[in-house]
Amino acid sequence: MPSPIPVTRLLPREFYPSVNLGPCSSPLERPGKDWAVPAQGFKPRSVLKLWSCVINWPELQLLQPIGSGGFGSVYKGSYYGKTVAVKKVKKCTKNKLASKHSFWSELNAAHLKHDNIVRVVAATTCIPDNLENRDNIGTIIMEYTGTTTLQQLIYGSSEPLDMETRVKYCKDIAQGLHFLHSHCIAHLDLKPANVLLAGGDVCKIADFGCSQKLERCKGVRSASHRGCHLGGTYTHRAPELLRGETATLKADIYSFAITFWQLITGEQPYSGDRQPVLYAVVAYDLRPAVTGRVFNGSPVGHTCKAVLCMCWHKNPGERPSAKELIGQIEIVQDTLKTK
Structure with a gap:
């Protein structure tokens, strides 16, 4: 299930990938299939439209847990060498519909950028076969702002x-x-x-x-x-x-x-x-x-x-x-x- 976010607005410029991304999970491909975007025949803007809502899994590393709640856990991570926060939204056994609402609600402000709002970098419900977690509905990568509330x-x-x-x-x-x-x-x-x-x-x-x-x-x-x-x-x-x-x-x-x-x-x-x-x-x-x-x-x-x-x-x-x-x-x- 691809994200409903306008794909041209998700990935901040510092996270723009190169044209040849290598293996990753994408709403535009079947999980587990490895392919790269060809450099020829794609204009830079078209490449960004294709990839801006995709998580390039090999570039994502989870470093340490920093919090958890009723619908998921948050980790400090690294994405394209930048420090990020990664939220994994889990299925709620008592209320599966609520956990799904939680994931999609998290993305209501994903296309917005403001100094006083935590910014979303990328999000997807597609997880590669080798990373699949039956309890995970989706993954959201956000800017890392520290852990102090x-x-x-x-x-x-x-x-x-x-x-x-x-x-x-x-x-x-x-x-x-x-x-x-x-x-x-x-x-x-x-x-x-x-x-x-x-x-x-x-x-x-x-x-x-x-x-x-x-x-x-x-x-x-x-x-x-x-x-x-x-x-x-x-x-x-x-x-x-x-x-x-x-x-x-x-x-x-x-x-x-x-x-x-x-x-x-x-x-x-x-x-x-x-x-x-x-x-x-x-x-x-x-x-x-x-x-x-x-x-x-x-x-x-x-x-x-x-x-x-x-x-x-x-x-x-x-x-x-x-x-x-x-x-x-x-x-x-x-x-x-x-x-």
Whole structure:
């Protein structure tokens, strides 16, 4: 099954292969058959169209595991001599359909390139006979951004983050969301564990296994699907999604608010059992506390509180867009400069 990604947009220039690739697995060939693209008769652009969504397996080396989740494992690897992250999406024995959705959802943003989004290099469901793994649905090669997540920085760092850095990270996330939303892509599982800290102290949104490509995204009620096939994380999930309503871009704004709150406070958003928390969020508008000195002891705190209350409003239509959110965060930054 070939990837649905526009093949001319997948492979970054630094990964362009030579014309004579040698043996590899391709959606355009039968697994196990060895052949090379002839140098004559193909223009460079045609060669790239032919190969840009293909993994050249001999050039791929897995170095070490760096993470795992419900639908797959991630490895540090090498591809054409470049360090990459490799995700193997596995079959879920309890829900095979969900694992397939996870793989294809991962590719919703594969043709996009932005500083605040983890970039996909190549992906395929075709695996050579000698590498075949019955539990593997597909393989995705991504840019390597390191292994540090925002979750680790918030809860595992010995040195607390200063407010300027926390707000800067929030702006990175908002810029990534704005870019995704401008292409009608809803992430639907935004949380600190799905934000990676790359070189240059830049945050990148990762893990698109719950994402949806919306048919229309100008209004609130314009999604093509109801909810999300894969669930997402309940603490960051918008109340309308918990009720099973249609997914929209504004669900990401709610998730951003919970993430923003975690960055500001360094605390967990909720305590207690899952079901009572879910019920309280939906029925009684439960939100993380915005009381105390953090939010009420300074102009910066007051401004952050105002942003949070807008972003996690129970009515999705009352939440700001990602573009408007960037402007709100810039106001917080300006307040920090004048404190």
